[in-house]
Structure formats: C-alpha cells, structure tokens
Amino acid sequence: MVQSVQRAVRVLRELAAGGPRLGVTELAERVGVAKPTVHALLRTLEGEGLVVQDAETGRYQLGPGLLMLGNAYLDTQELRARSLSWADTLANRADEAVWVAVLTGDHVFVVHHAFRPEGVVQILEVGASIPWSTCALGKAIVAFLPPEQRKELLEGELPALTGSSITDAAALARQLEEIGRTGHALENQESALGDAGIAAPVFDRSGIAGAIGVIGPVERVLDDAVRQDHVVAVREVARQISRELGAGRSGAAGRTR
Structure with a gap:
C-alpha cells in the first residue's frame, strides 16, 4: 500500500466518524501520526475539495468533493x-x-x-x-x-x-x-x-x-x-x-x- 494514501483515507474516515469537526491535534492522535504530517494531508485534501476548514475554529470537516465522488459511484x-x-x-x-x-x-x-x-x-x-x-x-x-x-x-x-x-x-x-x-x-x-x-x-x-x-x-x-x-x-x-x-x-x- 502507498502509506500517504492510506493515511489520507484514515483522516477522511476519522472525520466521517468523529463528529462534525475535528482539529489537527485530535486527528493526529486518532490516526497515530505526527501533527505536521496530518496538517500536510489536510491541506492537500482541502485543495481537492475533500475537506474544508472552519474559518473561526480552524477545525476540519468533510468537503463537497466527497459528495461528487459518491454520486459518481451511485451513478455507475x-x-x-x-x-x-x-x-x-x-x-x-x-x-x-x-x-x-x-x-x-x-x-x-x-x-x-x-x-x-x-x-x-x-x-x-x-x-x-x-x-x-x-x-x-x-x-x-x-x-x-x-x-x-x-x-x-x-x-x-x-x-x-x-x-x-x-x-x-x-x-x-x-x-x-x-x-x-x-x-x-x-x-x-x-x-x-x-x-x-x-x-x-x-x-x-x-x-x-x-x-x-x-x-x-x-x-x-x-x-x-x-x-x-x-x-x-x-x-x-x-x-x-x-x-x-x-x-x-x-x-x-x-x-x-
């Protein structure tokens, strides 16, 4: 497996299961990797529309890009x-x-x-x-x-x-x-x-x-x-x-x- 991809998937799963919004520290603890690594993953996922960051709290949640992927799966x-x-x-x-x-x-x-x-x-x-x-x-x-x-x-x-x-x-x-x-x-x-x-x-x-x-x-x-x-x-x-x-x-x- 490609480790970075696996970690990104784990971040998405934690956001899906952990509540509406999670911070970098919480995600790092749940995924079991360093905070800088999680932050880099989040910035990449955010750039692709798969997560979004709350401007006030700095916490992250799932983004609209996942809905597009989900709809594509259902359509096929x-x-x-x-x-x-x-x-x-x-x-x-x-x-x-x-x-x-x-x-x-x-x-x-x-x-x-x-x-x-x-x-x-x-x-x-x-x-x-x-x-x-x-x-x-x-x-x-x-x-x-x-x-x-x-x-x-x-x-x-x-x-x-x-x-x-x-x-x-x-x-x-x-x-x-x-x-x-x-x-x-x-x-x-x-x-x-x-x-x-x-x-x-x-x-x-x-x-x-x-x-x-x-x-x-x-x-x-x-x-x-x-x-x-x-x-x-x-x-x-x-x-x-x-x-x-x-x-x-x-x-x-x-x-x-």
Missing part, C-alpha cells in the same frame, strides 16, 4: 441502476420503504432507498452504513458469500447497536445457515429500536451482488398477518433483479445451497 453502480424500478414496485406492493445495499468491508452500504408510498415525512437513507450483522440486508448477503469470507466476518467485530443485536458468532452462523436454506433474512430491532427488516440476496454473473429488503416499524413488517407476504414479495423482486444482472435461474435469489 449496476445493482442500483437495475433495482430502481423494482424497488418502487416492491415498495408499492409491501407498502413499506425499500432499501438496496451492497457489502463494503464489514458494513452494508445503502445504494438506493425507495420511500414508503404513504405520504409521511421520511429521511433518505442512501449512503447509510450499517454493521452487516445487525441488519437483514447484511445477513442476506453474508449468508451467500464463499465460506472463507463468511468465516472471516463471523470472526470479526460483531457490534451491539441495540439490546437485540446478535453478538454471538455461533448464533449468527446458525442464522446464516438458515438464511442459506430459505433465501431470506429477518431483522428484529437489531440495528434500531422499533425497526425491522426482511431482505433477500441479489446475484449477478459472478455471485452475490447485494441485497434488497423492506424496512419499517416492527409492528408492521413482522406482523403475522403480512410477514409471509413480505417474504414472498422480497424474494420475487430479488429474483427478478438477479436475472437482469445476468445471474440466470440457477443463481437467482432464494436458491438453496
């Missing part, structure tokens, strides 16, 4: 492009919000969010990053990864975002095996209190591409009267997207392993 993300109309179809059918996500490291990254059809105030969650083990989307993806990748994630950090988050690797492994058999994953208040999700994996020509799922209040999404309808709808839409991505019938969502 094939799963997102293929799922736009299908996500709307699923949102209307389930009467719930729909998220499409991909796996990045040990988190899932939301690349598309179709709002619930009902005209209520909703927050766009595109760009949200969630630990894979705490959401249906993440578990739907990891269940279909090659065994060595799945093992690595199970041996990694399993954070507790709520009291319902599953932090036991053995329990998660059993859950992933069940997801592999059924072709869908459930989440019950594991990433946010009051929220639940049902997701299914999406495949492309080379394997697992991501996942799509319905997200909403637990009392609606997991209600006994509609839960199975949601499962069927999510799996059907995931299968259709998989076919459009070239997975074919043998690689479509809901396959058994």
Whole structure:
C-alpha cells in the first residue's frame, strides 16, 4: 500500500466518524501520526475539495468533493441502476420503504432507498452504513458469500447497536445457515429500536451482488398477518433483479445451497 494514501483515507474516515469537526491535534492522535504530517494531508485534501476548514475554529470537516465522488459511484453502480424500478414496485406492493445495499468491508452500504408510498415525512437513507450483522440486508448477503469470507466476518467485530443485536458468532452462523436454506433474512430491532427488516440476496454473473429488503416499524413488517407476504414479495423482486444482472435461474435469489 502507498502509506500517504492510506493515511489520507484514515483522516477522511476519522472525520466521517468523529463528529462534525475535528482539529489537527485530535486527528493526529486518532490516526497515530505526527501533527505536521496530518496538517500536510489536510491541506492537500482541502485543495481537492475533500475537506474544508472552519474559518473561526480552524477545525476540519468533510468537503463537497466527497459528495461528487459518491454520486459518481451511485451513478455507475449496476445493482442500483437495475433495482430502481423494482424497488418502487416492491415498495408499492409491501407498502413499506425499500432499501438496496451492497457489502463494503464489514458494513452494508445503502445504494438506493425507495420511500414508503404513504405520504409521511421520511429521511433518505442512501449512503447509510450499517454493521452487516445487525441488519437483514447484511445477513442476506453474508449468508451467500464463499465460506472463507463468511468465516472471516463471523470472526470479526460483531457490534451491539441495540439490546437485540446478535453478538454471538455461533448464533449468527446458525442464522446464516438458515438464511442459506430459505433465501431470506429477518431483522428484529437489531440495528434500531422499533425497526425491522426482511431482505433477500441479489446475484449477478459472478455471485452475490447485494441485497434488497423492506424496512419499517416492527409492528408492521413482522406482523403475522403480512410477514409471509413480505417474504414472498422480497424474494420475487430479488429474483427478478438477479436475472437482469445476468445471474440466470440457477443463481437467482432464494436458491438453496
């Protein structure tokens, strides 16, 4: 790896995770390098529009250049492009919000969010990053990864975002095996209190591409009267997207392993 690039990325990640603004001293301590080095990195990043400095406090925050890069990524993300109309179809059918996500490291990254059809105030969650083990989307993806990748994630950090988050690797492994058999994953208040999700994996020509799922209040999404309808709808839409991505019938969502 190129050390200077790696350090610049770590600075950006600290700014993303550490709050609205951080100073040079704080960043140097977090990244573990000398203040002059961090200052040089910040000046370079500022010149490229990736960070900006507050004129009054001298602290730094993420800049608009990152948004441009993020939008460029979304514009070229094939799963997102293929799922736009299908996500709307699923949102209307389930009467719930729909998220499409991909796996990045040990988190899932939301690349598309179709709002619930009902005209209520909703927050766009595109760009949200969630630990894979705490959401249906993440578990739907990891269940279909090659065994060595799945093992690595199970041996990694399993954070507790709520009291319902599953932090036991053995329990998660059993859950992933069940997801592999059924072709869908459930989440019950594991990433946010009051929220639940049902997701299914999406495949492309080379394997697992991501996942799509319905997200909403637990009392609606997991209600006994509609839960199975949601499962069927999510799996059907995931299968259709998989076919459009070239997975074919043998690689479509809901396959058994």
